[in-house]
Amino acid sequence: MSDDAVKEFEEGLAKVEASFRSQLDACGDEQSLRAVNARIAGPTGELTGLLKLMPKLPGDQRKVLGQKANALKSAVSAAFDTQLLAIAKAVRDAELSGPHLDVTLPGRNERTGSLHPITRVAYEIMDVFTSLGFDIVDGPEIDLHENNFDKLGFPPDHPATDMQDSFFINAEAGQKQRSLLRTHTSTMQVREMQKRKPPLAIVAPGQVYRRDDDVTHSPMFFQLEGLLVDEGVSFAHLKGVLTRFAQRMFGDNVPVRFRPSYFPFVEPGGEVDIGCMICRGYEGTKEALARQAECRVCKASGYLEVLGCGMVHPVVFENVGYDSDKYTGFAFGLGIDRIAMLRYGISDIRWLYENDVRFLSQI
Amino acid sequence: MLASYNWLRELTGSDLSADEMAEKLTGLGLAVDAVTAFGTGLENVVIAEVRSKAPHPSKDKLTVVEVFDGTDAHTVVCGASNVPEPGGLVVLARVGASLPGGLAIAERALGGVTSRGMLCAEDEIGVGSDHDGIIVLTREDTTAKLGTPVATALSLSDSVFDIALTPNRPDCLGHLGLARELSAVMKSTGVRTTLTESFSIATVQRASGEFDAGGATFGIAIESSERCPRYAGAVVRGVTIERSPFAVRYRLHVLGVRAINNIVDATNLAVFEWGYPTHAFDLDKVRGQHIVVRVAREGETLTTLDGVRRSLQGDDVVICDGEGPVAIAGVMGGQSSEITGATRNVFIECAYFDPRSVRRTARRLGMHTDASHRFERGVDPGAVPSVLHRVAGLITSNAGGTTVKEALDVVAGKLTETKLTLRSSRIDTVLGTKVPLKEVGEILNALGFKTTPTVEGFNVSVPSWRPDVLREVDLIEEVARVRGYDKIPTEVPHVRASATGTANSIRFVRRLREQASAAGLFEAVNYGFVSMTDLSNARVSTDAVRITNPLSEDRSVMRTSLLPGLASALRRALRHQAGHAALFEVAHVFVRNAGAALPDEHVMLGILLGGARPAWLGQAGEYDFFDAKGALASVLAQWRHGVGRDGLTQGAPIVAHLHPKRCANIVLFGSVVGTIGELHPDVVSAMELVGRPIYAEMHVGELRAAIEKGDIAKARALPKFPSATRDLAVVVQEDIMASQVADTIRNASDGLIEDVQVFDVYRGENIPQHHKSLAFHIVYRDSNATLTDEKVDRAHKHVTERVSAQLSASLRS
């Protein structure tokens, strides 16, 4: 009985030993490898079955045969591990040398939102001025006639005060109480100076309204007002700040030109032209000059008008209770829409306010 | 303002090129927007003489003309009726010429006669608007040899500057003013002007006067001396009304003015020279031979030169003759006393009218004329006698006749001279650079200011043509302007920091916008005004601020909500097959504020989602409430720490624009900061939308206040012991919210529950009607020890019992 058992056991071991390696090595993928391994060394596998026979073996041989069986089990396990690694390596090698992932499929959970071009440009402009030491302020879009006109030194019958040009809210009210949709952000000069004492360095972006509606005029558009008031502020400082602004905004090499102009609330008043960023004729090369000659944006002049500016008119200081002999200051205003249009090549201002998602997702 | 380069060159004696001159003008603040060249493209168009003319053998109305161009004779067939007799000068376009209008001249057979060239009319070579006949010249028009190119012979070559003149510079509405500016900047000898004074002007400082108008007495009376401080008149007798000489017509043509007749052309020329509008009346039609300047009487009417009958009001100033109004002061003359072909004697008016008065009348009548444009801005009251001399001189040289030797100048009002003090130190402060006093004086003198040196600088008298110079700083601008702004240094100041800095509210709005766009929303910018219908369709407040003078009813009230604007953007997207839109806007809404001067303005954040939700490859259904809630959570992500995932929306708001059963308050740190929900189906259809768009609106100020009120989250140590997760699925009635169940679960354990997350909602088989099954992952953790299974099971059992009991929930396995 026990001799038979020993014989059967030994034959079993010999059979496993003879075939396990070739069986495992023949497996080309992990799944079949695991199946073969289970057939040999799994809970119901051949080798496991043999090991279950151990207690039936005669005591004197049990130890020797047991050692032999365990050695075989280790060998199977090692062979399995080796083949597993080999398969994994083969898979990896196949992938590394195989076809490429289709990386052109879209990304998942894309967040495709954007800031409106006006907002983007406005924040960019504000960043330049805040880095120069200016604070950002804001105020109401509906304001008193006196903040919009009178205190800025507009004569009572200035064309801008006319119903033709501005939107009034309660035109029938007395002059003092009359209100309107502000026609410029210059109201913020009056408001801020009435609120606090110098030194004062502010920029005020926001919506303004005028009674125009065509390809280049929108009844609502965005301006940014700037104001610096302190003792000893001069036109040279005005030039310094606005030149720095233009260069940070449009490039270090962009030429900046100041020329006289007129706004009721500044004196001396001026306008700032910067080199056209569309044709960059200012680069001066033959190609640049050829671009300028063809440029429809600057009408071949090489310059674009982007800012109005000037020294704060003493009458404005007097109207807000500042000492006009002690303090000087400068103010400037620019059209945010215009800069956005230049930057993004927008030819019709109305595109900015239609909020067409096809437009908004273009830029 | 259009200005002729040739004219300015004559006045200044300058040898600048047109482009150089344009640059100088721009540098002075007289911005030249465009330069247009005249008299170009006229090669092969020459002066020729008529040798003979004969009717065309077969064609009526055509004439066969032989002309000689100094070298060759040419036979030309001409359709004009004014071909001059032999010896007359004409303009010949020779074969090979290419005219400005694009017409190429070639040999042409006309009824058997070969025409070699063309005799030109004014409009054909761009020198005028006349097309009634060909150009016929005299030796007064040109002394050039036959065959001379027409551009040379008639001095056609000119450049016209289109100057964007600022309203403060009426003195530059004439060439003399521009020439004065150029002379100052070029430091040249001044303006070359010729003024012949062939008669005398008696100036009287009272309200009325008379003068001998050549046999008859003519009276001038000013009844409204504030509106018309000065009125002068002169009489020219024996004029012959004709076309003006070519040179006059051409000069007016390049300046965009149509030549009319030699009298009107003379006054127009004076306008462009002096910037001063005058008016010529047919003297014989001035009834009663006197002029009265007064305000109109209610009900008076006048038919103006343009043939329109105008009703006048008590605020209008009129020029009257013995019987009634004959002109609207400073705006337009009347038809009754108009210069006609029969006019023999002319009364010339040169007056100063109050700018504001002219402006009001012109505006009221909707008449913007060359005259009103100049009077509104302020002509030079000191120039009245000179202008009168000049106009009379131009008329007599143009139209013959003689000026009656006496003229009258009635000064009824005050003409004040502005005197200013200019401190040298102030110039340096304002400009930030030292300007030598000598240079200051030279600049001011060149511009016509009279200066007297003082210890500090100058006492300055302002010339009468500069109504804009009223203060010291205006003089500083003159100095800066003429020196050139490029002479001022460029210096970046040290900006002193303010006490306040940029307000948190402003920085917050920026972060909000940036978060919203990062959350996948597109920013919209809508007009602040909408229509009342927009507001009522959107079911938002219609108690809106009204605009008195809107451009249209569509934009007549200020928005009370951002919904109408965002909805129109969504509508646009859906109509244009964009398929969907996920938008936000941060902007003001306006709330009426009875009793206050100004309405309240609130900054709002609006979010609108609608249409198909973009999916990763393929469709993923329509946007729903939870897309909007997710977007909202993303927008607020950096501020909503500590607010559980389910804590953002609570309770149902009472707002008319949202679906009553599919909406919520937005709650942050215990404060309601806005509302979110599907749009009410009635709103969807009223606003012509489709599907179930979801709209959220928040009051940004309240949102920020809530965030500032909330505690700043504090970091906690990460857990040391492992957690255990159990799931719980319960069947509850529909109206029990997931957050209610989660709260019940949380409250049921003694601090062992770390997190509760809903992971499934199920309705359908095995679930009773009006019920739903909610499934939760419950994470248990003891912060001081490793949990045993027993302890977790006990806690979970307790939770299960509490949920069943408190929410009448049944367990679902």
Ligand SMILES: [Zn+2]
């Ligand atoms: Zn350009």
